[in-house]
Amino acid sequence: MSDGSDETEESAAPDDEETAVDVTPETVGDRLDETETALENAETEADLDDVEATLDATETQIENASFPEPDDEEEEPPAERLTARLEELRETLDEQRGPYASDVVEAIETGRETLTETRWTESGEPDVISAVETLVASVGETLDVRFDYGSEFPDEYATALDRVTECITETDLHADEDDDTIASLLDATDEFTDALDAAEEWDDLTVVEQLTVEGFYDRIDSQNRKDFPPELGVVRVAEQENDPDRILTAFERFDSEFMQENCVDAFRRMGTPAAYDAMAGLAQRRDRPAIEVLGKIGDDEACEMLHEYISDESNPPLQKTVLKALGEIGSPESTQPVANRLAANDSEVRSQAARALGRIGDTRAVEPLGEVLAEEERDTVRAAAAWALVRIGTERALEAATQYVDDRSYIVQTEAETAADRLETAKPA
Numbered sequence: 001m002s003d004g005s006d007e008t009e010e011s012a013a014p015d016d017e018e019t020a021v022d023v024t025p026e027t028v029g030d031r032l033d034e035t036e037t038a039l040e041n042a043e044t045e046a047d048l049d050d051v052e053a054t055l056d057a058t059e060t061q062i063e064n065a066s067f068p069e070p071d072d073e074e075e076e077p078p079a080e081r082l083t084a085r086l087e088e089l090r091e092t093l094d095e096q097r098g099p100y101a102s103d104v105v106e107a108i109e110t111g112r113e114t115l116t117e118t119r120w121t122e123s124g125e126p127d128v129i130s131a132v133e134t135l136v137a138s139v140g141e142t143l144d145v146r147f148d149y150g151s152e153f154p155d156e157y158a159t160a161l162d163r164v165t166e167c168i169t170e171t172d173l174h175a176d177e178d179d180d181t182i183a184s185l186l187d188a189t190d191e192f193t194d195a196l197d198a199a200e201e202w203d204d205l206t207v208v209e210q211l212t213v214e215g216f217y218d219r220i221d222s223q224n225r226k227d228f229p230p231e232l233g234v235v236r237v238a239e240q241e242n243d244p245d246r247i248l249t250a251f252e253r254f255d256s257e258f259m260q261e262n263c264v265d266a267f268r269r270m271g272t273p274a275a276y277d278a279m280a281g282l283a284q285r286r287d288r289p290a291i292e293v294l295g296k297i298g299d300d301e302a303c304e305m306l307h308e309y310i311s312d313e314s315n316p317p318l319q320k321t322v323l324k325a326l327g328e329i330g331s332p333e334s335t336q337p338v339a340n341r342l343a344a345n346d347s348e349v350r351s352q353a354a355r356a357l358g359r360i361g362d363t364r365a366v367e368p369l370g371e372v373l374a375e376e377e378r379d380t381v382r383a384a385a386a387w388a389l390v391r392i393g394t395e396r397a398l399e400a401a402t403q404y405v406d407d408r409s410y411i412v413q414t415e416a417e418t419a420a421d422r423l424e425t426a427k428p429a
């Protein structure tokens with residue numbers, strides 16, 4: 001006899017066995033076939049929701065199933081094959097959904113962003129205005145609503161688009177019941193988007209067209225148009241009129257090597273502080289002409305960057321350019337970094353370092369310059385040191401140079417005599 005418990009266990013076993021053998025690649029494939037048919041026959045959003053639920057359940061089956069590995073190593077595993085097919089059905093499902101009122105709202109909001117963030121040309125702006133007015137009128141007719149808005153561009157036209165999207169959202173259109181209305185709104189939105197795409201933006205113009213509109217070429221005429229290209233003429237007229245902004249415009253907008261060089265040359269001659277940022281950007285790439293301009297500008301802010309370049313023994317031309325610029329800037333902060341270059345390998349670099357110290361004029365340089373006069377082998381370097389001492393011009397500096405009035409080198413002797421004359425002149429009568 002049984003107490004009933006065995007019977008209960010026996011009755012449960014067939015269900016478990018059925019569940020275990022139910023999920024196979026074949027059964028999942030059959031279920032996907034049925035789902036595909038249901039997707040093809042779906043007519044409403046509710047039908048599509050049912051299909052999506054079936055796909056979700058099938059995906060769970062695939063994830064939890066233990067399918068046998070294929071005998072052929074090149075054959076795709078069942079789970080990967082079935083998952084790929086399921087994803088294809090999901091894509092088809094997404095394509096069949098909608099359209100929704102939210103699609104219309106999203107498109108209009110994107111258009112609003114384009115409207116407000118784009119710089120339109122003089123001919124493009126009326127086209128954009130017309131596009132907004134056409135959309136607002138079309139939506140108003142479809143929803144039987146009147147939208148009032150002002151004519152200030154772009155703000156009040158953007159406000160009109162906000163009112164349109166608010167109205168569409170509040171109308172609460174249903175994808176099935178209001179499908180014709182949504183389709184009509186989408187058609188109007190597509191026309192709006194196409195019109196915005198076709199309207200001329202500022203970026204559609206060439207650089208020359210943009211600059212013409214901005215009046216860049218206004219200062220050249222038949223009387224002063226002597227150079228070609230005309231942009232060069234603009235730069236030269238701007239230099240004559242001390243108008244650095246126009247040269248900066250040319251420097252920033254024309255990337256040809258020819259125009260870049262001519263703009264930098266103009267800045268070098270002008271030494272205008274307005275060019276500092278542009279030239280500092282170039283100088284960070286160790287551009288020597290730009291470094292020369294920084295020297296002419298004379299802003300102490302450049303010194304920290306330039307100090308990094310003067311110890312590059314592999315590039316004497318760069319060292320000389322930087323030393324000259326630091327001398328022209330004349331910041332006392334540069335005295336020690338420049339004095340360190342009195343021991344550079346290249347004699348021309350040593351000479352330029354001495355001259356830079358003279359231009360800076362810091363009396364702390366008197367002692368190292370005196371040591372150069374006493375110990376340096378190259379007379380050109382010694383002469384530069386003597387010149388620097390004369391340039392510093394204090395009594396101690398002049399006395400250090402005067403010691404060499406009978407020097408073996410004529411160029412050193414000449415500077416020493418200048419120092420002696422200065423000392424004599426400075427004596428009280």
